[in-house]
Each structure stands twice: as structure tokens, then as C-alpha cells.
Amino acid sequence: MSSLVGFLCLVFAVGINIFLIFSKYLLKLKIVSFNILIRLSCILTLASFLSLIYAYLVSDFSNFNVFQNSHSDKPLIYKISGTWGNHEGSMLLWVSILSIYAFFFSFTKKIDLNLKKLTLLIQSFLHISFSLFIIFTSNPFLINSVIVHEGLGLNPILQDPGLAIHPPILYAGYVGYSIVFSLAVASLMHESNDLEWLSIAKKWSLISWTFLTGGIALGSYWAYYELGWGGWWFWDPVENISLMPWITGLALVHSLLLVKGQQILKKWIIFLSILCFSLSIFGTFLVRSGILTSVHSFAADASRGLFILLIFFIITGFSLVVFLLKFPDNNKPVKFLFINKVSALIINNILMIIATLTILLGTIYPIIIEVLTNNRISVGGPYFNSTVIPIMIPGFLLMSIAPVLSWQTNKIKNSYYYIICFILISVIILIQSYLTEFNSWGVIGLILGVWIIIASISAIILSYKLKLNFKFLQNINPHLAHIGVGIAIIGITCSSVFQKEYDYNLNTGDNFIVNEINVVLDKIETKNEKNFQALRANFLIQEENSFKNVKSGKNYYPVSKMITSEAGILHQWDRDIYFILGDQKDEKWFVKVYVNPFVSLIWLGIIIMICCGFIGVIRK
Amino acid sequence: MILNHYFKYFLLLFISLFLFYFEALANDNLDNKVKSLTLELRCMTCQNQSIYDSDAEFSNDIKKIVKKKFEEGKSEYEIKQFLVERYGEYILFKPLFNFKNLFLWAFPFILLAIGLFFLIFLNRKNKVS
Amino acid sequence: MKKSILLIPLIILLAICIFTLIYLISGKDPNKPPSALLNKDIPKFITKSLYDSNITLSSDNIKRNVILDTENVERKYTLINFFASWCTPCKIEHPLFFKLSKEYDNLFILGINHKDSYSDATKYLNEEGNPYNFVGVDSDGLIALEFGVFGLPETFLINKKGKIIFKFMGPLTKEIINNDIKPLL
Numbered sequence: 001m002s003s004l005v006g007f008l009c010l011v012f013a014v015g016i017n018i019f020l021i022f023s024k025y026l027l028k029l030k031i032v033s034f035n036i037l038i039r040l041s042c043i044l045t046l047a048s049f050l051s052l053i054y055a056y057l058v059s060d061f062s063n064f065n066v067f068q069n070s071h072s073d074k075p076l077i078y079k080i081s082g083t084w085g086n087h088e089g090s091m092l093l094w095v096s097i098l099s100i101y102a103f104f105f106s107f108t109k110k111i112d113l114n115l116k117k118l119t120l121l122i123q124s125f126l127h128i129s130f131s132l133f134i135i136f137t138s139n140p141f142l143i144n145s146v147i148v149h150e151g152l153g154l155n156p157i158l159q160d161p162g163l164a165i166h167p168p169i170l171y172a173g174y175v176g177y178s179i180v181f182s183l184a185v186a187s188l189m190h191e192s193n194d195l196e197w198l199s200i201a202k203k204w205s206l207i208s209w210t211f212l213t214g215g216i217a218l219g220s221y222w223a224y225y226e227l228g229w230g231g232w233w234f235w236d237p238v239e240n241i242s243l244m245p246w247i248t249g250l251a252l253v254h255s256l257l258l259v260k261g262q263q264i265l266k267k268w269i270i271f272l273s274i275l276c277f278s279l280s281i282f283g284t285f286l287v288r289s290g291i292l293t294s295v296h297s298f299a300a301d302a303s304r305g306l307f308i309l310l311i312f313f314i315i316t317g318f319s320l321v322v323f324l325l326k327f328p329d330n331n332k333p334v335k336f337l338f339i340n341k342v343s344a345l346i347i348n349n350i351l352m353i354i355a356t357l358t359i360l361l362g363t364i365y366p367i368i369i370e371v372l373t374n375n376r377i378s379v380g381g382p383y384f385n386s387t388v389i390p391i392m393i394p395g396f397l398l399m400s401i402a403p404v405l406s407w408q409t410n411k412i413k414n415s416y417y418y419i420i421c422f423i424l425i426s427v428i429i430l431i432q433s434y435l436t437e438f439n440s441w442g443v444i445g446l447i448l449g450v451w452i453i454i455a456s457i458s459a460i461i462l463s464y465k466l467k468l469n470f471k472f473l474q475n476i477n478p479h480l481a482h483i484g485v486g487i488a489i490i491g492i493t494c495s496s497v498f499q500k501e502y503d504y505n506l507n508t509g510d511n512f513i514v515n516e517i518n519v520v521l522d523k524i525e526t527k528n529e530k531n532f533q534a535l536r537a538n539f540l541i542q543e544e545n546s547f548k549n550v551k552s553g554k555n556y557y558p559v560s561k562m563i564t565s566e567a568g569i570l571h572q573w574d575r576d577i578y579f580i581l582g583d584q585k586d587e588k589w590f591v592k593v594y595v596n597p598f599v600s601l602i603w604l605g606i607i608i609m610i611c612c613g614f615i616g617v618i619r620k
Numbered sequence: 621m622i623l624n625h626y627f628k629y630f631l632l633l634f635i636s637l638f639l640f641y642f643e644a645l646a647n648d649n650l651d652n653k654v655k656s657l658t659l660e661l662r663c664m665t666c667q668n669q670s671i672y673d674s675d676a677e678f679s680n681d682i683k684k685i686v687k688k689k690f691e692e693g694k695s696e697y698e699i700k701q702f703l704v705e706r707y708g709e710y711i712l713f714k715p716l717f718n719f720k721n722l723f724l725w726a727f728p729f730i731l732l733a734i735g736l737f738f739l740i741f742l743n744r745k746n747k748v749s
Numbered sequence: 750m751k752k753s754i755l756l757i758p759l760i761i762l763l764a765i766c767i768f769t770l771i772y773l774i775s776g777k778d779p780n781k782p783p784s785a786l787l788n789k790d791i792p793k794f795i796t797k798s799l800y801d802s803n804i805t806l807s808s809d810n811i812k813r814n815v816i817l818d819t820e821n822v823e824r825k826y827t828l829i830n831f832f833a834s835w836c837t838p839c840k841i842e843h844p845l846f847f848k849l850s851k852e853y854d855n856l857f858i859l860g861i862n863h864k865d866s867y868s869d870a871t872k873y874l875n876e877e878g879n880p881y882n883f884v885g886v887d888s889d890g891l892i893a894l895e896f897g898v899f900g901l902p903e904t905f906l907i908n909k910k911g912k913i914i915f916k917f918m919g920p921l922t923k924e925i926i927n928n929d930i931k932p933l934l
Contacts, residue, residue: 229673231673234668234669237668271758285769289769291769291779305769306770306773309766309769309770309773312766316762317762320755320758320759320762321759323755324755324759327752327755343739346739346742347739350735353731354728354731354732354735357727357731358728358731361724361727362724364765365715365721365724367768370772371768371771371775374783375709375783375785376709376710376783377709377720377721378709378710378713379713379715379724380660380662380670380713380714381670382659382713382714383713383715386714387728391728391732583675590675664900665899681890681894704785705786706785706786706792706896707785707897707899708782708783708784708785708897709785710785
């Protein structure tokens with residue numbers, strides 16, 4: 001029953017959107033009714049999505065999708081998250097978020113009505129394409145042909161609180177760019193010269209970017225504690241795919257800042273808006289078509305791949321053709337000086353685009369090579385580390401001083417202070433690293449991170465008077481965001497460069513010393529949980545007379561016959577001690593221990609960036 | 621006074637040279653060589669994991685072979701060739717510098733060059749106007 | 750001139766779409782990389798028979814078409830199949846080899862028993878039957894290494910000159926035998 005309701009709601013929503021597109025040519029709809037129809041289609045889409053959630057909640061195995069991806073034994077939260085833990089459901093989530101964005105956008109005031117209509121029409125078109133994709137190739141409302149009483153279960157690796165909320169947040173990021181995209185393309189088609197839409201686009205792009213940051217961070221945090229590989233970023237194709245719109249979105253947010261300084265790079269902003277959303281769709285295509293090997297692939301199906309490729313081609317191709325034909329001319333010349341805010345932003349934008357394109361090429365190069373030569377190659381972490389990171393470093397250097405640069409002139413206020421500061425930091429870090437452990441990448445990362453933080457703090461102190469109100473927070477918001485980046489850079493550098501690892505073969509009761517901390521492998525036990533069997537090693541960690549317990553082990557999920565590893569992590573503010581239980585050989589357990597210094601700083605930095613993103617949205 | 625001053629620099633230089641030597645020495649150690657090579661190899665039975673990070677049977681076999689080859693005095697390049705002959709270039713996470721991958725490696729530099737030209741162009745235009 | 754710069758993104762888009770389209774249509778499996786050994790000579794190896802460790806078979810035997818058994822048939826092609834008793838997908842393809850060896854007299858089927866114990870392997874072949882003309886032992890996986898094998902089962906087809914002309918990862922199916930192997934024989 002719920003399947004039928006869900007399916008019909010989706011079809012009606014598509015119907016409304018098709019009607020809207022035709023109405024442009026057939027009858028002149030008033031903006032009021034236009035808004036109402038858009039909102040109605042959103043409500044219908046949501047109803048469709050909710051009925052799928054309902055089917056999951058009550059374990060309605062007459063729905064084929066529920067049967068394949070759920071199990072009545074599952075805890076409530078994973079029944080709900082099971083809705084988007086599979087290809088079909090997650091596409092429905094994608095369309096639902098798309099319509100939610102259109103819903104909220106329909107409330108926008110202070111915008112030319114025709115421009116708004118055109119934007120919503122493009123949104124309608126996006127809605128139609130993805131809904132048709134769902135209806136024809138990945139319908140979550142199919143009825144199970146046989147009567148069953150039990151489902152096949154959700155992929156156990158997805159049964160995790162972090163990953164349960166990861167897709168909605170990530171999609172809120174990807175799909176949010178659709179509004180910016182539609183606005184940009186609509187403004188091109190509309191051929192007006194007003195620039196109001198830029199400030200609206202700024203708000204939406206910041207929202208999307210913030211969500212995308214959250215989504216990526218959740219994903220990598222999940223990879224950190226669930227995959228049990230000791231790291232949190234692996235340059236996996238799926239990670240690259242999310243990184244591309246993220247970097248482009250960052251460039252977009254920054255170039256929209258130029259509006260504030262009366263310097264308008266309209267063409268560039270439009271191009272970035274198109275690029276951002278196109279990369280989001282392209283990412284969806286790469287993941288859904290299953291043409292890349294990744295930690296995170298959905299069931300591959302060529303027809304799905306072809307359909308999304310078609311959508312990607314039409315949407316991107318259309319927008320690029322519009323861009324080509326209605327290319328805006330005669331914008332004000334850019335005030336480009338050797339070093340001012342504008343030039344710093346432009347250089348940073350260029351670097352970010354180069355990084356994005358390098359990641360894009362690295363991700364699809366194996367496909368190109370296999371098509372051309374029938375050889376398969378891998379482009380993995382080492383390639384990206386040796387290309388993308390060096391490209392980003394000058395960008396980070398510029399970023400650290402960018403907020404104190406002026407809009408119009410070549411001069412930096414208090415430049416002497418900054419130069420001395422920078423030299424001092426470098427010398428201190430160099431000496432410090434010589435005395436402890438020298439690593440050139442480590443030195444570069446630490447200098448960058450510390451310098452960004454100190455430069456931003458000094459800029460706040462030197463430029464603003466401390467007041468405890470929201471206005472002050474808004475003023476220092478960009479500096480705060482940069483402090484977040486600095487903190488994250490320190491965390492990234494320390495946890496990757498100065499990571500230590502130790503291997504042990506242990507009997508229960510053995511003790512070993514990790515980084516001057518005494519650890520005992522206390523006991524190994526098995527437990528039966530509701531939907532899995534758990535094998536857990538209990539590590540006792542002795543710290544100044546007090547003991548801490550860390551459990552690490554494996555889960556066996558009988559329904560799907562899968563084993564997942566559960567890393568045990570002792571979080572401390574200055575380091576994580578990360579335990580992985582291996583296999584048993586000759587009555588001894590293999591235990592791998594990583595000591596990751598300052599990992600917590602990565603998450604702290606990202607949280608600061610996310611908060612700043614939201615503050616930025618609120619500001620007028 | 622002055623002598624003392626120079627002595628500090630001398631000490632710093634001495635320490636840094638010593639540490640460089642130490643770092644180089646540490647990297648020459650067999651386990652480190654195995655680590656840095658296996659980090660660049662794909663575990664063929666896993667999903668996007670390096671052989672070094674993986675505990676799969678395949679990875680453990682390859683780790684042993686890499687170690688054995690290093691002990692036999694083979695160079696990193698020779699070991700890579702040995703593996704590529706059998707498993708294909710797919711096993712290398714860091715693509716080889718060869719004609720086929722020329723574009724991949726040159727691409728970031730080409731883009732940087734274009735970006736630089738663009739900046740110079742923008743600067744010129746600005747000066748003219 | 751300016752407009753032509755704007756064509757670049759379109760050209761890139763077109764190129765990306767064409768490449769991914771070809772890739773999609775060709776039905777390549779991202780989990781099964783093409784073998785590096787295809788169209789190359791078989792690697793050198795020597796293997797002992799599972800049943801009698803005095804009898805050995807080497808890559809040279811295959812190259813020279815010298816077959817150890819007494820029947821005086823001239824064999825042309827060799828099918829090398831890596832299997833093990835612990836490998837469940839191997840059981841699925843196992844019966845297909847009986848049919849193949851019946852149908853093709855000029856096919857020498859070599860089974861390589863990968864990382865297995867003598868007792869398990871003989872038990873497996875007793876239960877499932879032995880379709881192989883020769884069963885070689887590869888207890889430490891070194892032959893598999895030479896062939897670039899990393900997941901069982903894997904099957905190689907070798908022509909008269911000792912070149913590998915076909916390779917398949919995973920269990921063979923009737924379709925693969927009919928569509929890919931038979932036309933080569």
C-alpha cells in the first residue's frame with residue numbers, strides 16, 4: 001500500500017513539474033500560483049519519500065527494495081537509515097532534497113520575478129530528469145513478486161550512526177549547488193544586468209558548501225573508525241568525487257566575496273556555478289554506474305549509468321552552450337594589483353581550479369587509458385599527494401594573509417609585524433623539529449598551520465575592537481574560518497606525517513608499551529548482539545594510576561555473512577591511540593596499534609569551518 | 621661574545637647535518653624500503669587499499685616477495701617491473717612515468733603555466749587601461 | 750578568439766562523455782582488471798604432480814607440446830585452471846571442465862592446486878571428480894605469482910606456441926566457454 005502511495009506521489013510531482021515547464025509557453029502563470037505549484041510538488045516528493053521510510057519502519061517486505069535492504073531484527077535507527085542506504089532510496093533522497101531547496105527558494109524576495117521563474121523552471125527540469133531516472137531505472141517502490149516474511153538485511157558496514165546521517169548531509173551539499181546553478185544559468189538566459197542574484201547565490205552556495213563540508217567530514221570520520229585502516233583519507237575515487245565540488249564550491253564562495261569589494265567577475269562566477277553542480281552530477285554518475293572500484297560502490301547496472309550520463313550530458317551541455325551563446329560582456333575591469341585582496345582571491349581561485357581539474361583527470365585517467373589501450377592503471381594516493389598538495393601550498397600561504405590585504409591598494413597594514421612573525425614561527429618550528437623528528441613535509445605543514453592561525457588572530461586584534469555581540473562575530477567570521485583551516489592543517493600534518501605504528505603478537509594477559517604507555521591485552525570475548533556477533537578484545541590502558549578500557553574487534557553479521565572490523569580508539573586531545581585486532585595465529589592474536597598525534601585538531605578545525613559557514617549564511 | 625655567537629650557528633649546522641644523515645640512514649633501512657614501496661602498491665583483492673595497509677593474504681605474500689627481492693639486492697625499479705609484468709600496471713598506485721601517462725603527469729604543470737600566463741595577461745591589461 | 754576559449758569546456762565535456770560511454774558500453778568489469786600476461790609467453794614454472802611427486806611438468810613441456818601421458822595424441826592447446834578445495838566458486842565451474850575435455854581432444858587441461866594440503870586436495874578431487882589431465886601442486890603460491898593470479902578460480906588458455914590467448918577471473922560459465930573459449934580452439 002505505502003509503495004503505491006509513494007509511487008503515485010512521485011509521479012504526480014513529476015506531472016506538476018512538467019506542467020510548469022509547458023505553462024511557460026502555453027499560459028502565463030502568475031508568480032503566486034507558480035510558487036504554490038513548486039511547493040506542492042515538493043510536498044508530494046516528500047510524501048513519496050516518507051512513504052518509503054514508512055515501508056522501512058514497519059518492515060513491509062512486500063516492497064522489493066525493503067526486502068533487499070532491511071531486516072526486521074535491525075535497530076530502529078538503521079531501519080530508517082536503510083531507506084537511503086541503497087541506490088534506489090538514496091536517489092529518492094536526492095530528489096527530495098532537490099525539491100526542498102526549490103521549496104525554500106520559492107520564498108526568496110528581492111529578486112526579479114522573471115529571473116525567479118526561470119530559476120524555478122530549471123529546478124523543475126532537474127527534478128523531472130532525476131525523477132524519471134528513478135521511475136525508469138531504479139524504482140524503490142517495486143512490489144516483491146513472492147511473499148516473504150524476512151528481509152535480506154542492510155550492508156553491515158552501513159550500520160553505524162555516523163554513516164546513517166552522512167548521505168542526507170552530503171546530498172544537501174551536492175544538491176544545494178543546483179540552486180546556484182539554476183540561478184546562474186537563468187541569469188544568463190534572462191540577459192539582465194542586475195546583480196541582485198549574486199548575493200542570493202552567495203547565500204545558497206555557502207549553505208551547500210557548509211553541508212558538503214559536514215558530509216565529507218562525517219564520511220572520513222566514519223572511514224577513520226570503521227574501516228580500521230588507521231587513516232581517514234585514502235584518495236578513494238568516491239572521496240575524490242566529493243572533493244571536486246567542495247574545492248570548486250570554496251572557489252565560488254570566495255569569488256562571490258569579490259562582489260563585496262565592488263569587483264565583479266561575473267563570467268567566472270557563472271562558470272564556477274555551472275562547474276560545481278556539473279561535478280556533483282558527474283560524481284553521482286561515477287558512483288552509480290559502478291565504473292570505478294571504490295570502498296563504496298552501489299550495485300552496478302549499465303542502464304543506470306547510461307541514464308545518468310545522459311542527464312549529465314544534457315544539463316552540463318545545455319548550460320555550457322547557454323554560457324557560450326549569452327556570454328556576458330563589458331564587465332568592469334578588474335583592479336588587479338601585484339598584491340591586493342582581488343589578486344590574492346584570483347590566484348587562489350586559479351589554484352583551486354587547477355587542483356580540482358587535476359583530481360578530475362586523476363580520477364578518470366584510468367578509464368581513458370583502458371578505453372584507448374585496454375590496459376588498466378591505477379591513479380592513487382601517491383599521485384594526488386605529489387600533485388595536489390604542492391599546488392595547494394601557495395594557496396594556503398596566500399590565504400593566511402588574504403584577510404589583511406586591502407581591496408584597493410598594494411600596501412599591507414603592519415606588514416613589518418607580519419614578516420617578523422612569519423620568520424619567528426618558521427625558526428621556532430625548524431628548531432623544534434630538528435630537536436624531535438625532522439620531516440620536510442611536517443615542517444612545511446606545521447609552519448603553514450601555525451602561521452595561518454597567528455596571522456588570523458593578529459588580524460582580528462589589529463583590525464577590530466573586541467565587542468561581545470553578533471556583529472563582531474560576523475566581522476571576524478572569515479578570520480575564524482581561516483583559523484579553523486589552520487587548525488585542521490596542523491592536525492592533518494601531524495596525524496599523517498608523524499603517525500607511528502606498532503605490530504604485536506599477543507596472548508591474553510600480555511602487556512606491551514606504546515609510546516611510554518603500558519597496555520594490557522586483558523581478555524577476548526564474544527558476545528551475541530541483536531543482529532550480529534561481536535568479537536572484542538579489551539585493552540587496559542594504564543595512565544597514572546587510572547585504567548582506561550578500549551575495546552577493539554570484529555563483528556560478524558550472520559544475515560549478510562559479512563565481517564566488519566571495529567577499531568578501538570582511545571581519544572586524547574593530543575593523540576589517538578588506535579587498536580586493531582587481527583587474526584589469531586598459533587594461539588597468539590595479531591594486534592596493530594597506531595598512534596595518531598593531534599587527530600582531534602582535524603575535526604575541531606572542520607567544526608569551526610562549519611560553524612563559520614552557518615554564521616556566514618545568517619549575516620546580511 | 622662573537623665567537624660564542626658563531627659557535628651557536630656552528631652547533632646548529634652540525635646538528636642539522638647529523639640529523640639529515642640520521643634521516644637518510646633511517647630511510648635506508650630494509651623495513652622502511654619495504655614500507656615505502658608497498659605503500660605504493662595496490663592490494664588486488666581489497667578495495668583501494670595499499671598492500672602495506674592491508675592484511676589480506678595476497679598482500680602478505682607480496683610483502684614477503686618485496687622483502688625477499690630487496691634482500692637479494694634488487695632495486696625498487698626492478699621489483700616494480702617484476703610485479704607489473706605479472707599483475708599489470710594496475711598494481712601501481714603511482715603511475716609510471718611513461719609515454720602513456722605523460723599527459724597525466726604533465727597536466728598540473730600545463731595548468732599552472734596557463735594560470736601564470738593568465739595572471740600576466742590580466743596584469744598587462746590592467747596596466748594598459 | 751575569446752569565444753573559442755569558451756568552446757574548451759564543451760570539448761572537455763564531450764570527451765569525458767565519449768570515453769565513459771565507451772567504457773560503459775564495452776561492459777568492462779572494474780573488479781576484474783585485464784591480465785598483463787595476455788598475448789605473452791607463459792611464465793616459467795615447474796610443478797609436481799599431486800599424485801606422484803616424481804612426475805613433474807614444466808612450462809617447457811607445454812611450449813613443446815610434449816605431453817607426459819601415454820596416449821599419443823598431439824595436443825594443441827592448454828587450459829590452465831587454478832583451483833583449491835577451500836575455494837567455493839571453484840566448485841561451480843568444476844563440472845564444466847568434464848564437458849570441455851570430452852568435446853575437445855586437442856585440449857590439455859592442467860589443474861593447479863593452489864595453497865592446499867595434499868589430503869584436502871585429493872579428497873576434493875575424489876568427491877567432485879577429476880577433469881584435469883594433470884594436477885600440479887602449488888603449495889606456496891609461487892606459480893600463481895608468476896601468472897599474476899590473485900583470486901581463485903582463474904583460468905588461462907594457452908595456444909600452440911605457448912602464448913596466453915585468454916584469461917578469465919572467477920568461475921567460468923557455459924556462456925563464457927561458448928562465447929570466448931570455444932571460438933579460440
